[in-house]
Amino acid sequence: MSAAATTLVVTSPSCISADFYEERARQHRQLRDKLARRSLHVSNLRGLTFVIFAGAAGFSLFGTAGRAGIALSLAALVAFVSLVVQHARVIGAQDLEERWICVNENASARVNRSLWHDLPNTGDRFRDASHPYADDLDLFGRGSLFQRLCVAHTYMGQSRLVELLCGSNDLGPLQQRQNLVQSLAPQLELRQRFEVLALATRETVKKGQELGVPSDLEPLLNWAEAKPSQQRHPWILAAAWALPAITTVSALLCYLGLVSIPLAIAPLALHLFALIKTRPQTQVVIRMLLRTERMVVNVGPLFELLEGCSDLELLQRRLRSGPESPSVALKSLRRIASWFELRHNGLVYPFINLFLLWDVHCILAFEQWQQRHGRHLRTWFDAIGEMEALSSLAGLYHDEPGCCFAEVVGEGCGFEAVSLGHPLLSPEVRINNDVTCLRHGYGLLVTGSNMSGKSTYLRAIGLAAVLGLAGGPVCAKRLRIAQLQVATSMRISDSLAGGVSHFYAELQKLKRVLDAAHGEHSVLFLLDEILHGTNSRERRIGARFILAELLRAGAFGAVSTHDLALCEMSGDLTERLALVHFRESVVNDEMTFDYRLYPGSVTEGNALRLMQRLGIQVPLDAEC
Numbered sequence: 001m002s003a004a005a006t007t008l009v010v011t012s013p014s015c016i017s018a019d020f021y022e023e024r025a026r027q028h029r030q031l032r033d034k035l036a037r038r039s040l041h042v043s044n045l046r047g048l049t050f051v052i053f054a055g056a057a058g059f060s061l062f063g064t065a066g067r068a069g070i071a072l073s074l075a076a077l078v079a080f081v082s083l084v085v086q087h088a089r090v091i092g093a094q095d096l097e098e099r100w101i102c103v104n105e106n107a108s109a110r111v112n113r114s115l116w117h118d119l120p121n122t123g124d125r126f127r128d129a130s131h132p133y134a135d136d137l138d139l140f141g142r143g144s145l146f147q148r149l150c151v152a153h154t155y156m157g158q159s160r161l162v163e164l165l166c167g168s169n170d171l172g173p174l175q176q177r178q179n180l181v182q183s184l185a186p187q188l189e190l191r192q193r194f195e196v197l198a199l200a201t202r203e204t205v206k207k208g209q210e211l212g213v214p215s216d217l218e219p220l221l222n223w224a225e226a227k228p229s230q231q232r233h234p235w236i237l238a239a240a241w242a243l244p245a246i247t248t249v250s251a252l253l254c255y256l257g258l259v260s261i262p263l264a265i266a267p268l269a270l271h272l273f274a275l276i277k278t279r280p281q282t283q284v285v286i287r288m289l290l291r292t293e294r295m296v297v298n299v300g301p302l303f304e305l306l307e308g309c310s311d312l313e314l315l316q317r318r319l320r321s322g323p324e325s326p327s328v329a330l331k332s333l334r335r336i337a338s339w340f341e342l343r344h345n346g347l348v349y350p351f352i353n354l355f356l357l358w359d360v361h362c363i364l365a366f367e368q369w370q371q372r373h374g375r376h377l378r379t380w381f382d383a384i385g386e387m388e389a390l391s392s393l394a395g396l397y398h399d400e401p402g403c404c405f406a407e408v409v410g411e412g413c414g415f416e417a418v419s420l421g422h423p424l425l426s427p428e429v430r431i432n433n434d435v436t437c438l439r440h441g442y443g444l445l446v447t448g449s450n451m452s453g454k455s456t457y458l459r460a461i462g463l464a465a466v467l468g469l470a471g472g473p474v475c476a477k478r479l480r481i482a483q484l485q486v487a488t489s490m491r492i493s494d495s496l497a498g499g500v501s502h503f504y505a506e507l508q509k510l511k512r513v514l515d516a517a518h519g520e521h522s523v524l525f526l527l528d529e530i531l532h533g534t535n536s537r538e539r540r541i542g543a544r545f546i547l548a549e550l551l552r553a554g555a556f557g558a559v560s561t562h563d564l565a566l567c568e569m570s571g572d573l574t575e576r577l578a579l580v581h582f583r584e585s586v587v588n589d590e591m592t593f594d595y596r597l598y599p600g601s602v603t604e605g606n607a608l609r610l611m612q613r614l615g616i617q618v619p620l621d622a623e624c
Contacts, residue, residue, distance in 0.1 A: 016399045021108035032097035039090045046083040052076040099199045113426035121150040136490035137462045149392045153198040155214040157388025164470035177471025184394035191391045200298040220292040224374035228367035240360045303327040318383040322376035329373045336365045393472035406468030406479045414556040419477040422460040431595035444558040447602040448582030453595040454560040458526045487516040490528035517555040525557035567601040
C-alpha cells in the first residue's frame, strides 16, 4: 500500500431513517401476499386438473368415455404439468420476496439503534482473545461493529470483512477500496439485490431466528484445486462407455438364447470392479457436495449480477480469469451435481448405477469440469467475497450522516481527526470530539471521572483507524492517518481455568502492545485504566515506564486513567504526553455529563457520589 497521501474527504449522503427501509419492506410484503394468494389459487387448480385427469382416465379405461375421455385426460394431464411448473415459479418468487423483506427489515434495524443488536450476523465465531485489538474494540459478538456492518451471507464475504477489520497484511490498495465503497454506496438496489441473492446460499430464512453459519467452501475449493485423480487411470473412461454397451449386447444375446445367463451377467463383475475403484473419489465428491450443495446450486445468480456491473471493473477482472464466465461454469457444475440426486432414489439407483456405471460417469464429468475450471474457482469466489465486504462498508456510508474517508499520510502525523465519534452510537446521542495531531512518539493522557466518556473516546479512535485502513467510512468530518497497526489493552478478562489473574492478564496484554511497538510497523496504542489492578505506588512507576517505552519506540496513541497522580510527570514524558480530560457537572446533587474533551487534567473524581446514588451512604468529605 502506498504511503503517499491519498485525499478522499467526501461527506456521506443525508441520514437514512428506519422508515425508509420499512416502506421498502412493506412494498415487498404486499408482493409476497399477492404471490401467496396466487400460489393458493394455482394449487387449487392443480388439484382440480389432477382430479379431472384421474377421473377421465378412469372412465376411459373402465367406462364408456372412449376417445373423448382420453382426450380430456390428456388435456388435463398437460394442464396439471403446466400448473406444477407454474406453481414452482410462484413459490420461488414468493421466497425471493421473503428475502427482500428480510434484507430491508435488517437494514431498518441497522439505522434504529434500539434494534440492531438483534441482527443475525453477530460474528461471534470470529472472536479471538489473542488478537491485538478485536475484543477491546468490540469488533465481533453481540453489539459489535461486525454486527452493525455485515450484509455478507457467504463464507467468502464474511471472511473478507473479517480480514478488512482485523488488519490483514494483504488488504490491497486502500484507495481502490475507498473508490469502490464510494461507488457502491448510492447503488442501494444493486447492493440489496446482491444480498437477497446471497441469502439463498444459506439455510431457509426464518423470522426471529439466527441464520445458520454459511457453508465453508474450503472442501469445494480444495477439491477444485487438486489434480483430477481418474486421469491416472485412462482405462476407466473407456470402461465407463464400453462396459454398459457390452453388458447390453450380452443381455440381448441371452434374451435371444444365444448365450447362457452366467455368461451374460459376467460383465457385471467388471462393473463392480470399476465402481469399487472409483468409490474413494466418489465419496470425496459426495462429502464435498453435502457441505456446499446449497452454495453450488444458488451462487450462479450472484455471478450473473456481478458480471453485469460495468462500473465494478476491478472486481470483474477477477471473473475473466477462466475460459468461460463464472455464471456459465457454475451452471454446468450445478447440472453435474444434480446427477448425484439419483442416489436418493433407493429403488432405482442401485440398478442404474450397476448397469450404467452412473457414479463413474458422474465422477468423470466432475473431473472434466475440475480440469477446465478448478484453478479459477477460488479467484471467482474471492470476487463475491470482496463485493459483500465492500457492500457492508458502503451500507454504513449510505446510512450515516457526516462520514468521511481516511486520508493516508506518509510522514509527520500518525493520527488526527476532526469531530470524531463512535460509529456504534446513535447520531442523536453521539458527541464528537477532535483528536489533535498525534505524531510518532507522542500521545494523550486522558483523565476523567467514571462514566464521563474516556473509554468511548479511546474506542472511537481505534474504530476510526480500523475502518479508515479497511477502506470504509469513518465517523468524523476528517481523518488523517498513517499506515499503522492498532494495539490495545482495554478490556481485561481473568481466567480461573487458565490460572491467570486479572492483573496478570493485563500485563500479558501490555507486553503484546510493547512488543508490537518495537516491531517494524508504526503502532497506535490505546490503553484504558492502565495497571489499575495494583497499588498506587507500583501503578505509577509501571505506567510511566510503559508509556516512556512506547513513546521511545515511536508509537503514538492515548492512555486513560483515574489516577490523578499519573498526571504529575517529569522529564521527557512532560513534552510527549498531552493532558486532556472529560468532566461532569453536579447540580442539586445530580451528576450530568457533556462528554466533551477539555485540555488539562481533571481535578476530582465522582466515585463517592456514584456510591451515594446507589444507596451506599459513604461520606463525601470525611475519612473512615
